[in-house]
Amino acid sequence: MTARTRQSVSSDARTGAATPDLEPVKPLLTPKRGRVLVIVAVALAALIGWLYLAATVMAVPEALRSALGPGMNLLNVGGSPQVPAFLTALCAPVTLANGIDPTTVAVTVAMWAAMVFAMMLPTAVPMFTTYAAIAGRARRNGERVPSMGLLGAGYVSVWVAFAVVAGAAQLGLVALGTMSPAMTPLAPALAGTTLMAAGLYQLTPAKYACLTRCRAPFSILASRWRTTDYGMFRLGLEEGVYCLGCCWALMVVMFAVGVMNVVWMAIFTVLMVAEKAGSGRALPRGIGIALLLWGAMLFTLSEPGRRLLGL
Template identity: 45%
Template sequence: MLRYLPQLPLPDFLARFFALCLAPAPLHASLGAQGGALTAMWLLMAIATMLPSAAPMIRTYCEIADTARIKREPVAHPLVLVAGYLSVWLAVSAMFAALTLAVDAFASPGQMLDPAVGIAGAAALSIAGLYQFSWLKEACLEKCRNPFSVLFANWSARPIRIFRLGMEQGLWCLGCCWALMLVMFAVGVMNVFWMALIGLFSLVEKQTAGNLPTRLAGAILLVWAATLLVVST
């Protein structure tokens, strides 16, 4: 759809960014420009996939804030919490951008069937699959499923405290989902279908009691990794 939009004059950075979204290929630009465009791209991907799953946490904060406002107590705006949450994913986006540049530097242009590419994809899927069975994943998921106790216990009217609280929630969310983001390296960065699928799964996983969806996804990822490894070698 973007290809059929009118050709509007855009700033150089935005032109590179949209070129990367339409065709995720190496950019003919300086390393800093590539890093900036990739960071923006990963941040948008994180917002699209992770922010919907944070909606219960944001809604819970709004409910507590409304109760405090009725009592005429000072409250910090919910956007302060969201800003703290997104600041974590901004830092993560910069790291994933650096990893994308590193992978691109070692990949052979046009050699998508290169065994090294398949092995790297299998490794990413294996890490994501194994992490689904880890105790750390379960601990982070438990925090994400029960935001009320964390928000209520750390309640404050100071914006800086709420910003830090948003960062804390962002770290718990990162603990839940960082490995799933590695799947994007196996299926193609900025693959819209997989972005939507990972976002939907993260939402279901955080809203479902028990670990069945988590373990099932882990098993699928491990089988997928083994299949990719066999095909690549």
């Protein structure tokens, strides 16, 4: 009997019957299937954020919708859909029309949190798919693999903290009279300086360093992989901090174009995804230069800008 035959046939010691070896069972979760499931999960989480933001905008009367920022008039398609009363009650306080109270604070922070889910989770898809690939390999080697939810919880925690700070800043600006109840800047100088600050950050080494890390999650996750729950949560925190360093400036631009402006939310989401999916510095620099020029124009047209230029 050849070695190949001995490997493919085993003899039962008691009956003497020959039975073929069983083929190894294929894993239920292949790398490709795991990647698809991760993308679907992230897409559903982001969709929840977009649905909340859409409900918030739809709760605003169509006649007032264009006041939410440039481009929002594109959503005036003739007639407003019927929004359930409970949804109107949930979302109406976001406009701050009734002043600042605990309900307004809670809904404002919730809106920023929804923006985090809607805008930032799509940019984190490479991190989550990289986790799925490394986790699959670790499982095949018999290693313990913490839940991906811990990685996501750490990542989202950083952006939820940003949402709290941004919500507080928004309420403070409204209280100071520099933002309208519809959450758009009342002074072109504020919008202009915000755009210029964001544009300048796009050109800094700090921006590019954080962007470089976000573009190559495999080397970071593989070298800092953790098998404990806390370790995986902390790794998510680290990834969230670098993502914050990469994208906070574009999120802050929402103060210049209108916090509830879903048109610009979509535009900046596409830009941030493109930044992380690309290579080189051309795109972040191009975005930075465009923001600088836009901000300089607005500041020049403002009263403080004209006084500064002696116009």
